[in-house]
Amino acid sequence: LAKTTQPISMDSYEGQEVNITCSHNNIATNDYITWYQQFPSQGPRFIIQGYKTKVTNEVASLFIPADRKSSTLSLPRVSLSDTAVYYCLVGVDTGRRALTFGSGTRLQVQP
């Protein structure tokens, strides 16, 4: 399984764009990159998934360079409600493997 490295924490202010980068140097050819968001005492919630280049949905964008050894989750114009932990997962949920969550990045958005 590809090991991921994320910053432990980040701080931002309301209205700013936040970019959280995840390193995954040994990503395999078939691996996808998936991001989850978790609020305190709640289960994680899927945000976005991608394989290469750029993916955008109503919540976030995911940028993946050509070598796929890293990825960046971009949250446009964050609000206080975006304060949460963000997890980057890399792998493909097939065969007898399941993905594992790391420690995530704790994002604190201030007024």
Place this chain on the structure above:
Amino acid sequence: DADVTQTPRNRITKTGKRIMLECSQTKGHDRMYWYRQDPGLGLRLIYYSFDVKDINKGEISDGYSVSRQAQAKFSLSLESAIPNQTALYFCATSEGRDEQYFGPGTRLTVT
């Protein structure tokens, strides 16, 4: 109604007692998972099941057992609870590529 439900939501028990946590889903997914989360840490995978007859150990299966009674039901048991099993437990389901849907969690305290 919630797609993934967990019972009980909170439980306090004593060391040495047997405890069962239950998870039910109405999403029709084949795959189900049990995670544990300790304060300030990420999620750790305990067991996962890719279908009713396919159950696999995760990162931290020691001290736990599971039962997949039906496609929609996946139970986690602590045969003899110990204090360091005090944690927040999450059940999740998925179908296909990695997007997991989490239940609300069970807060377990072992005294």
